Amino acid sequence: MGHVGIIGGGVTGLAAALSLSKIGFQVTVFESDSTPMPASPEEAFNWNRRGAPQVRHSHALLGRLHNLLRDFHPEVLKMLLDVGATEIDLAQHMPDTLDDLSRHPEDRDLFMIAARRTTFEWVLRQIVMSNADVVIRTGERIRGLVATEGDIPEVQGLVFDDGGSEFFDLVIAANGRRSQVPEWFKALRIELPEEVEDTGIVYYSRFFRILEEQELPVSDRLIAGDLGYLKYGVFWGDNRTFSITLATSDKDKTFWGVRDPEVFDRVIREIPAASEWVSLGADPITPVHSMAGLLNRRRSLIGESGVVIKNFHMIGDALVCTNPLYGRGCSTGFWQAHLLAKAIEHNRNDSIAQAEIFSQDIDEHILPWYQASVDSDRSNRELENGVPSEGATRKSILQNGLLPATQTSAKVWRAFMRMMNLLAPPKSLNEPEIMADVLEIWEKRGERPAPPPLGPERDEMIDLLGLKEIA
Numbered sequence: 001m002g003h004v005g006i007i008g009g010g011v012t013g014l015a016a017a018l019s020l021s022k023i024g025f026q027v028t029v030f031e032s033d034s035t036p037m038p039a040s041p042e043e044a045f046n047w048n049r050r051g052a053p054q055v056r057h058s059h060a061l062l063g064r065l066h067n068l069l070r071d072f073h074p075e076v077l078k079m080l081l082d083v084g085a086t087e088i089d090l091a092q093h094m095p096d097t098l099d100d101l102s103r104h105p106e107d108r109d110l111f112m113i114a115a116r117r118t119t120f121e122w123v124l125r126q127i128v129m130s131n132a133d134v135v136i137r138t139g140e141r142i143r144g145l146v147a148t149e150g151d152i153p154e155v156q157g158l159v160f161d162d163g164g165s166e167f168f169d170l171v172i173a174a175n176g177r178r179s180q181v182p183e184w185f186k187a188l189r190i191e192l193p194e195e196v197e198d199t200g201i202v203y204y205s206r207f208f209r210i211l212e213e214q215e216l217p218v219s220d221r222l223i224a225g226d227l228g229y230l231k232y233g234v235f236w237g238d239n240r241t242f243s244i245t246l247a248t249s250d251k252d253k254t255f256w257g258v259r260d261p262e263v264f265d266r267v268i269r270e271i272p273a274a275s276e277w278v279s280l281g282a283d284p285i286t287p288v289h290s291m292a293g294l295l296n297r298r299r300s301l302i303g304e305s306g307v308v309i310k311n312f313h314m315i316g317d318a319l320v321c322t323n324p325l326y327g328r329g330c331s332t333g334f335w336q337a338h339l340l341a342k343a344i345e346h347n348r349n350d351s352i353a354q355a356e357i358f359s360q361d362i363d364e365h366i367l368p369w370y371q372a373s374v375d376s377d378r379s380n381r382e383l384e385n386g387v388p389s390e391g392a393t394r395k396s397i398l399q400n401g402l403l404p405a406t407q408t409s410a411k412v413w414r415a416f417m418r419m420m421n422l423l424a425p426p427k428s429l430n431e432p433e434i435m436a437d438v439l440e441i442w443e444k445r446g447e448r449p450a451p452p453p454l455g456p457e458r459d460e461m462i463d464l465l466g467l468k469e470i471a
């Protein structure tokens, strides 16, 4: 039996601890945030998670994550449901305008989880803590790696902030988007291959709680949309909570005022799909949290001559992170932890083979989502800048072909839902049988009456809010 040291006790670090403990490893997780474990999900909502500030924002928990829990960690799913999360059965919310409303066997995979990110992490930590083979040490920040020198340095342990160190058979960095691995590698003279692209957005989220007697305003209206200058999404949480996120361009200073709760609430009142949630009786339970500096970034531990370091892996946002707008990070992070545990299980004493297999899995399963995120962000930027391009055509096909087709063709609805939930790759929507339906609708876009607007145009919104245009 080996002893694994995991740096970071966020979703991905905990997921790796869970999977590795089930295949016979002893695991110690080091989490720099020193906050003690809260007693309940409600307390966890106010958790001081400075090391992962995104926990204050809306989180979609997608089908891929739901199914990994259902199939490999049912105790986590059960506890989530016991503490107030719900499973969203997407087939139950098919638009009734579809050409076929029958359920298909594969719809058993089309389930999302409605829970706040803090509730999910709290449950995960509870389950992991109850495992005798895992120790979670909070308030312990890792400062570097103990490693041998040589062509391929071999990691032997971890260095702590106080200068002390401990030895491990294997180390996994799951320390998030602000991972310090690049600096640690510099000290070991290792080049860490990396590709970065700024998303150019600022994220604003506010949570609400529906009054006790109120039903969720479930409708067939899309609860995410793009007004061009502002994107919005409504996210179901647990225990009658929901959150609304607005995202603007980080260059659009006029809308930076959205951080003000009063301005935020006025904006959502102008967006029908969002306002129906708040207008039925819901109280805000947080201020408006904002976050900028959001990146698409991928790294790799395989250089030109192969694996660059032994006894060391990276997972989660530290390895691949994508624009949060697409709501995929926790699901792809959990998936990465699952894939890494499998690679380790089949090559227990060979970290090079583990890294090679894991890297192939990342290429096959995770990087298509990274690329989709980068491509979609580029198209958005081109549109914002008025550049006529292939990206702009793709966006028009999405808005005037694919999205309307999800309201009429059951085949397209299912393909779209499977893709959005990471159950089919991004390219699955280009399959000829799907594309035929989408293009047929797109080509007739001029013949249809314009759909009702998702919300006001930019100038109108500026007038409604009494904002001043800032250049």
Ligand SMILES: Cc1cc2nc3c(=O)[nH]c(=O)nc-3n(C[C@H](O)[C@H](O)[C@H](O)COP(=O)(O)OP(=O)(O)OC[C@H]3O[C@@H](n4cnc5c(N)ncnc54)[C@H](O)[C@@H]3O)c2cc1C
Pocket: 007, 008, 009, 010, 011, 012, 013, 030, 031, 032, 033, 050, 051, 052, 054, 055, 057, 058, 059, 060, 061, 062, 140, 141, 142, 143, 174, 175, 176, 177, 178, 179, 180, 203, 291, 294, 315, 316, 317, 318, 321, 324, 325, 326, 327, 328, 329, 330, 331, 332, 333
């Ligand atoms: C605004 C925003 C909204 C998002 N919305 C969604 C969404 O809707 N759905 C979704 O699935 N994903 C979403 N994401 C992405 C998701 O939050 C991340 O992908 C996910 O948290 C990654 O998990 P992780 O465990 O890799 O990193 P994190 O959750 O960031 O955890 C890393 C942990 O490592 C700790 N740490 C860091 N350095 C050290 C160190 N040296 N020593 C010890 N501990 C350390 C940190 O304190 C932290 O707890 C969003 C992200 C952002 C920014």
